[in-house]
Amino acid sequence: MKKTIKKTVIPVGPVHPLQEEMEFFQLTVDGETVTDIDMRISYNHRGIEKISESLQFDQVPLLVSRICGICSASHPLAYVQAVEEIAGVTVPDRARYVRTIIAEFERIHSHILWLGLAGHFIGYDTVFMWAWKYREPVLDMLEAITGNRNNYGNLLIGGCRDDIPDELIPKIFKDLDDIEKKMDMLTKAIIDDPILHARLKGVGVLTKEAAIKYAVTGPTARGSDIDIDVRHDDPYAAYSDIDWNVCVAPEGDVFAKAVVRLLEVFEAIKIIRQALRKLPKGPVKSEVKEIPPGEGTGRAEAPRGETFHYVRSDGGNRPVRHKARAPSYVNVPSFKASCIGQKIADVTITLAAVDPCYSCTERVAVVDKRTNEVICDYDMLLRLSREKTERIRKSF
């Protein structure tokens, strides 16, 4: 007797079980050129702002550090600064430096993570493997300082939970030397590679005018010749005591954004070294009793751009309103300006260039303008992107 085989279809996405940040992009194309892009977000809305209204002020840092696993220092930092503004708290000097060191380690690991993924998208898997290997010691350092590789949970209103033990400092210096050497090698390999120049220059250009209209921040803005960085413009933690540079590139293409991130890794190493040398003695916590009625804004420069928090207090022990804005919220809509007119093969890397986390590019659909049919999925986009790199490589 003939057996019938039953097929089961399991739909995966847009809520993918392995990844954070569910987003869905629908590209409309004419031939190979993108003519429109539609974005849908909030497949995993967690209601953090509403939850925050039911927590006490000192519980909220742990909640907001879970907004993003990668930026888990920036969100609590912006929040505690907003509350410190309401209460007029002065943070101990040592805590300001510890905050700076953690925030810069976070920037290093996030930028290296992005570099690996960008390499993967264009078919440079060696870059992916190197970058992620070199990222490990950075996470180990964060674990040694805070006890966690991610979700550090080290920020309190009025200071930090844990201090950096003095005996750990020589090891941090040694590890920074190692990281710097490896990143130097990797950066030279990337910046001097003529194939990468051919592949990424002039691709996904976000003009300065569009960047201002979409109010983008972070490396997305600095790669489009906009000289903004909260660490420099509205200094917090210990940034005003430290000598460092804002990295800006004028071209606005994917290559410019990559250069900005690579240079920022070296600036971050420079900042950590200075902060460790200048690390003042003393406590890392100050006593905060009550949060008076009032309102405050706090912001921090996360690896992806400005993280902004607004907090309002009525004198009780919970915020009556807490608004959190992550940098991707303004960076992602700029795809409307950078993707339209591009070839499909360039879309994957253009979307990845604002560093909106891995999952965003996972759910891209391409629709034919004439028939309204979905003609291309993520795997095919990735293949097209890598094939284009291969063609350029062969022509050299």
Next chain:
Amino acid sequence: MNSEELRNKLSEIKDKLTKTEEPIDNRIYLYCESENSYAVNKFLFEEVPLRFVIATGIDSDDCFEIIYHYSYDETGCVVNLKAFIRDRENPEIESIAPFLPAAEWIEREMHDLLGIEFKNHPDMRRLILADDWPEGVYPLRKEVKQ
């Protein structure tokens, strides 16, 4: 512009404002009624010009508030414009998205979560709430408990 020049520039629009405050250094709060919000926002974004950061919608006891947060990056000043919507039954305000695409998403978000109507918004589809979320239930309003 330095801080003083910024204050002078902002005073050009003072006839559309009800109050101006600077509780601490580098944090300015401007107050206006909802009907003047479009003109003041346009002035802040195009004339000063400031960088749009985000907007916060708040369900206050007797009205809705929208705080438009702007940043002046030369001095690191945060300029917050508070617009008050007094009609709680039919809260509506002019959309600023036609001249400021960066505000498109946050206005859709406030429409979803607080039920505020934005007049002349180019694309008022749902952004945050699921397609099968019931009409007329706005999760960020105070009457909605967890």
